[in-house]
Amino acid sequence: DADVTQTPRNRITKTGKRIMLECSQTKGHDRMYWYRQDPGLGLRLIYYSFDVKDINKGEISDGYSVSRQAQAKFSLSLESAIPNQTALYFCATSDWEHTGELFFGEGSRLTVL
């Protein structure tokens, strides 16, 4: 099994719908992140969490919310999806105490019609 698992992997929805992307990890890391990738724009940070009680906004948090249900689970919600939220979304965890590297999930491709 993957260390960082994202569900769903693909989702097509309509404008105005509520969408939740889920992320779970078995790395035992405290820090988790949600990034968004758009063609030609690289990855941009949406939200990050250093532990269950610590949630922080990233560069592009408007229109998104998150929930850290447990150390291993970090969910991203779009309360009312809009077409320009069509993108590839990545969850990641950080081994900040040792190597500083991020471990990414395989991504959730979201299409908003």
Next chain:
Amino acid sequence: SQQGEEDPQALSIQEGENATMNCSYKTSINNLQWYRQNSGRGLVHLILIRSNEREKHSGRLRVTLDTSKKSSSLLITASRAADTASYFCATGPGYSTLTFGKGTMLLVSP
């Protein structure tokens, strides 16, 4: 806003050749990391270089860092078709958050 910017945006080479891609950044950093992404997949960490280091090697990878010029380069020697991917640099003031560049798409032809 993007901190790191990779150059070139795209690079096409033959197997066996070396591939060099560059990253420039704007503000002071604690570390710089390189990641690889196969088409549509999750990013995979390649190498990290700290601000007090000038060069680092890992297998066929060589990374340099010039903090005076705020730039880094990634060299892949003896490229293989399997190296075809997008490569991203990421910078951070520490390990709290990383800011990614837009990436270099590398195509290695057999």
